[in-house]
Amino acid sequence: VSTQSTWGLKxxxxxxxxxxxxxxxxxxxxxxxxxxxxxxxxTKLKYLDLDLNAFSxxxxxxxxxxxxxxxxxxxxxxxKLPPEIGELKLLRNLxxxxxxxxxxPPEIGELTLMESLDxxxxxxxxxxxxxxxxxxxxxxxxEVNYLSTLPSTFIKLTSLKDLRxxxxxxxxxxxxxxxxxxxxxxxxxxxxxxINPNMNWPLLEQLYIxxxxxxxxxxxxxxxxxxxxxxxxxxxxxSCGFIGKALNCYRELLFSPEGYSRTPGISCGPTxxxxxxxxxx
Numbered sequence: 001v002s003t004q005s006t007w008g009l010k011x012x013x014x015x016x017x018x019x020x021x022x023x024x025x026x027x028x029x030x031x032x033x034x035x036x037x038x039x040x041x042x043t044k045l046k047y048l049d050l051d052l053n054a055f056s057x058x059x060x061x062x063x064x065x066x067x068x069x070x071x072x073x074x075x076x077x078x079x080k081l082p083p084e085i086g087e088l089k090l091l092r093n094l095x096x097x098x099x100x101x102x103x104x105p106p107e108i109g110e111l112t113l114m115e116s117l118d119x120x121x122x123x124x125x126x127x128x129x130x131x132x133x134x135x136x137x138x139x140x141x142x143e144v145n146y147l148s149t150l151p152s153t154f155i156k157l158t159s160l161k162d163l164r165x166x167x168x169x170x171x172x173x174x175x176x177x178x179x180x181x182x183x184x185x186x187x188x189x190x191x192x193x194x195i196n197p198n199m200n201w202p203l204l205e206q207l208y209i210x211x212x213x214x215x216x217x218x219x220x221x222x223x224x225x226x227x228x229x230x231x232x233x234x235x236x237x238x239s240c241g242f243i244g245k246a247l248n249c250y251r252e253l254l255f256s257p258e259g260y261s262r263t264p265g266i267s268c269g270p271t272x273x274x275x276x277x278x279x280x281x
Contacts, residue, residue: 014038028052028072040064051075051095063087074098074118086110097121097141109133120144120164132156143167143186150174165190166208173199184208 007029014036016022021044027035028051039045040061048065051074063084070093078099086107093116101122109130117134118141125146132153140157141164148169154160154176161181166188173187178199185201188210 012036016042020044023047023067025049033077037061043067046070048072058082058085060084066090069093071095081105081108083107089113092116092136094118104128104131106130112136115139115159117141127151129153135159138162140164150176152176155180161203166210175199177201 009027009030009032011032012027012035016036016038020042022042023044024047025039025042025045026047026049028049030053032050033054033056040059041064043064044067045065046067047070048068049070049072051072053073053076055073055076055078057078057080060082061084062082065088067090068088069090071088071091072093072095074095075098078096078101080103081096081101083105084107085105086109088111090113091111092113094111094114095116095118097118097120099122101119101124104119104124104127106128107130109128109132112133112135114134114137116139117137118139120141121144123146124142125148127142127147127150129151130153131151132155135156136159137157138159139162140160143164144167146169147165148171154174157180159181162184163177163182164186166186168190170187170190170192172192177185178201180201181203182201183203184206185204186208188208192209
């Protein structure tokens with residue numbers, strides 16, 4: 001079921017008891033603030049898109065969606081999640097970005113099959129320790145919140161590849177992230193004075209540090225693509241001198257007539273790994 005041809009609906013008829021086998025519903029781009037009761041009785045439902053509506057909460061009856069795998073609620077007015085969210089055991093994709101959530105219930109950690117979770121652009125200052133149980137989590141977006149720490153249980157997120165933390169209140173990168181298989185990390189626009197040299201990301205490929213003031217100590221990672229925009233850096237903050245050389249090369253790119261381009265390889269330390277710095281302009 002889709003309402004894409006009639007966007008802007010403020011309500012929909014209570015007809016879903018006549019469609020007990022339905023698995024997929026798209027009600028995005030409307031002005032809905034509630035669903036008809038029959039939707040909560042759809043025990044076969046697997047995919048539900050409520051993006052761009054006016055929902056402020058969901059009832060406890062969401063627990064009936066036992067087979068639900070994907071729930072989209074981007075850009076609504078959500079200010080709380082019911083604890084019954086934890087009963088959606090098959091949920092793999094949850095998007096609650098651009099809402100007004102201040103609190104994440106601990107029951108969220110019961111969603112152990114979760115692969116993609118988006119809490120970006122909310123009002124969250126703390127996450128529950130139970131999130132460490134989401135060991136299948138691959139993609140986690142937490143940008144534009146009020147976070148300054150992460151739960152210690154994040155050490156168990158051994159599937160995490162892509163983590164977005166930009167526009168928060170981190171004064172340091174949480175040590176709990178060390179040794180995780182992260183490939184993409186965005187820590188832009190945080191009050192971050194350094195990157196701990198004891199952090200170990202053997203698979204790190206992309207590090208975003210836009211709008212960050214950095215000082216030593218620094219550490220270099222093999223095959224890393226670093227993105228510098230409005231970044232204040234010391235000239236020689238690491239022993240191999242990579243940052244100094246990279247920043248000089250970045251400046252040359254920034255003022256070059258070609259504009260957007262990619263630097264030649266920069267040799268980094270005794271391992272002679274090639275590191276690239278991309279100019280975003």
